[in-house]
Every structure is written in structure tokens, then in C-alpha cells.
Amino acid sequence: MGSDFDIKKVAKLAYLSLTPERAENMQQELSAILGYMEQLSKIDVSRVEAMSHVHGSSNILREDVLEASTPTEEILANAPDRSGRFIRTPLVVEG
């Protein structure tokens, strides 16, 4: 556990870019933290179900009924860059 932690690969997955210095520090810190997790491999979990909701709730549904929702204008108010009813971004689809 932890010995093949490749910070560059994981950072790319998480859309984080790290300076070489920060990457070096984090690689060490995270290897230590992941090393600490080593103890978990010793516990026998062969007869245990993974826990998803702590009190066993699942598939809570509601009636498919229209409800009022937050007005578009109020939501767009937080957009860093907008044009009318649209949020402006760099090019999404190329070619």
C-alpha cells in the first residue's frame, strides 16, 4: 500500500497541477499517510458487507411532481462570466 503512489498521475485525475516542490512534499506526506493505512490490510473482512448508508437507507424516491425551483437569474448571478442566459466558457467542443 502506498509504495506505488504516483502523485503526477493522481493529480491529473483530480485536475490539480502541482509545482515540482509542492509535488515532492505531497509525495512524501501522502506516502506516509498511505503507509499508515497499511494496518487495515491485516483485518479480516471476508464475511463483511461494505457499508453504504450507516442506517441502511436505500433508494429513497419521491413522486415525479413539478415543484418550483430556484429562478435561473438567481443562479446565473454567481457565474464568473456570462452572456444573457448562458455561462461563457473556453471552447468545449473542438474542431
Place this chain on the structure above:
Amino acid sequence: MSLHRLSVTEISAGLAAKKFTSLEVTNDCLNAINAAQDLNAFLTICDDSARKDASAADKLRASGDSRPLLGIPIAIKDVLSTKGIKTTCGSKILSNYIPPYDATVIRKLRDAGTVIVGKTNMDEFAMGSSTENSAFGPVKNPWKKDRVPGGSSGGSAAAVAAPLVPVALGTDTGGSIRQPAAFCNLVGLKPTYGRVSRYGLIAFASSLDQIGTFTRTVRDCAVVAEILSGRDAHDSTSVAQPVPHLVDGLSTSLKGLKLGVPKEYFIGGLSPEVNKAIKASLKQFEALGASIIDVTLPHTEAAVAVYYIIAPAEASSNLARFDGIRYGYRAKDSADLHDLYFKTRSEGFGPEVQRRILIGAYVLSAGYYDAYYLRAQKIRALIANDFRNAFSQCDLIVCPTAPTTAFKLGEKTSDPLAMYLNDVFTIPTSLAGLPAMSLPCGFDKESLPIGLQLIGKAWDEMTLIKAASAYEASTDWHKRLPTE
């Protein structure tokens, strides 16, 4: 006047007896907050809207409304969405974010006539145990200003402890209400998972997060916690459990109550002074009629490791939404869309948040999911089972809240793992989804507060209130205030 030093119950009684108005109480709170800016407990102070809300509450009261929270000032941890009021999560990435809606708990508080005086400082995205991870500077512990107030709800704890306000909301994922409550001599409650709606709580770890209270008395806790509770259609993880009238649980005798003491919580790393105070409190509980038995929670040692797999995994998913597109910080001069994502997140998130996102992404990634995340969720089930077994022999579990009293600012910031070990006594309860409360039980040689933790069965906040109120009624710890 010093009306900000009164409890929720005292303020409510004073308002009912027409001794003062909500506007007067609110002004005292606002003055105290402005005079205590060195604590850095608040990120946003709502002077104008608070005075408006207070006046509206006074009008309602004049027309005969006497509900318990009408006109009571409250501070809110800045991780909860407040419509029209900036909500930052202690992060640069949301430093200009103004929610277009109220969290369910905020709506409930507003409906109850509470007066929101401000948003409190916190560890960024609730990740931390000292409030030193805030993008807006750390919070100082009012008891000793070179100490941390605890985290991640440090601002809320400092606000109630100083005192600046009678009550504040916090959130607790791995101990973020209970540990600051212990460090600041407060009553801090984390309800059963699913008791309080998380709608509008900006998510850190969805299977662990809960909203709770900081107060100076158990009675105040009972009053506020009840108002926050209940199934909410907007949060499908909230559970339809009847909400008890918690003030009915206030007690003076604990005859017949069985308290379990888990041996695994009294090991290395526990400060001798904390140990002494907890042991003394056990004697106090016996004097009140309770019986003390030994219990065992065998998987305790695995809990911190399990938590630091599950919580970061969930966080890496929850924080994926912060991409600079729809709200919050957006990096400038990006070459293209991907560059925008990388730059925004790298510039907008602090180091601890980045650390946890990286751990989370790793343990969920292809090839590692089974060994880490799935395994952790299985061990989590074992930890929950430990508690079920213990609760077949006792009604409540008693233990320390934190291994030490408040440490110095800067003391633990260079070793993330050492910081994580602060939560060793609070994490297991979070993993099991159980209700737990920290309450004052003494002071150390440096006059720093020590907290006692009570852990209850699922949905049994009532027994927590019962035991805590009886202990409080027979002790004086909670009456002390900081003199610094």
C-alpha cells in the same frame, strides 16, 4: 449592557419578561463581535440584516409570539448556505460566492425567528482540526489566544466561548463540533447521522457530515437541536425518525443508567490531565446514580485510517464541482478549458484540501478501489458493529473527546498525520453514525478546558441530554468564562 453573555434560555426568559428587546441583545452581540475581531472568528458580520430580523422578532413578540428561539442571535459556520449572504467554506475558491437559497436548517432557524448575526470562520471545506486551514487566517482560542480553538468549526466555537453569541451552528464529519467544544469549554452536539437535513450544507463527506450546535448549557442544546431536526424531502439521506422534545430529558438523577467505558480509548497519547478529569467525571456519574461498566470497541485502532480513506474519497467526488465554470473563483488567462480547470482548482484550493482530494482520487482509482475504499467501507461496518455490541450492555459510552487540551497555533501544522490523530476519539462515532456530545468536565494546569464525550445509541439524543444535564447540574465547569 452584556446581553451577549446570557444563554439562549436566559435571553428567551428576559425577552418574555420584557426586560430587554431582541434588538438590544443583537446590538450587544454585534458590539462584542466587532470588539473581538482579533479572534478572527467571523468571516461575515450581518449588522444590517441582523438588526432588521431582531426588530421583526420584537414585533412578533409584541403580538403574542413566545416561541423559544424568537429573537435569539445565532452565528452560522460558513459552510452552510445562507441566501443572499456570502458563504465561503473558508476557501478562496468560494470567496465571492453568494448562495441563491437557504439551507434547510437556515430556513428552520429563520422560521423560528432566530437572528443570524454572522458567518463564522472554519478550516477550508471543513477539513482540519484546528481552523488553521482557513484561507482567511486562523481563529484564536478565547481561553488562551496563542492556542487553537479546535476545528473545523473553530469560528463558531470561539464565538460562543468568548462569549460573543449564545449559540452557533457547526458541522461535524470526524469531530469538527465535538473537538472545538472540548477545547473551548462548550456543549457540542453531533446528532445521529440522518437526524438533521444536509440540504444546503456544502458537502465534504456525504456519508459522515452532520450539522449540530455549540451552546454553553445542555438546556440550550436541547432547545436548538430539536428545531434543526427532522426528515427533509430535499435530503434523501435524512431519516423519518420522530423528533423527541429534548428538554423533557433534562434530569438531575441518573439512577438505573449504565455507562460504558471503552478500554481502547484510554491508551497512549491521552494526556494524563485529560485522563484524570475523565476518571473524576466517572466518579461524579456514579454519585448521580449511574453504574459504570467496562466495554470493548475492538476495531478502534483502525478507525482513523478508515476515516482518512472514506472521507477524502467522498470529498474528491464532492469537490469535483469546483471547476470555475458556474460559480466561485475562475482562474484568469487559461489556454483552454482543461487549463481553466487545472489553474482554478490549483489556485483556489489550499494545501490540506488538495492533499485530501489527492488521497481520495487515489483510493478510488482503478486498481486501488478494492484494496482501499471497499475495504474501508467493510471495516466501517465492523466498527459500527462494535458499538452495537457495546450498547447491548450499556446505555451510553463515556470517554475523552480529544487526547489533549488546546494545542498552540502552528504546533501541528507541519505534520498532517499528527493533526489527523487529534480526532482518534471522535472519528469512530462518526463512522458509526451515532449521536455524541462533548461537554465541559474540567481544566488543566494552564486553565485550558477539558471535554468529556458521551456517545449514544442511534436516535437516542434523549439519553445524551439526560446524562449531560445531570452532570452539568452537579458541576460548575460550564459557568466559567475566559478572562484573557
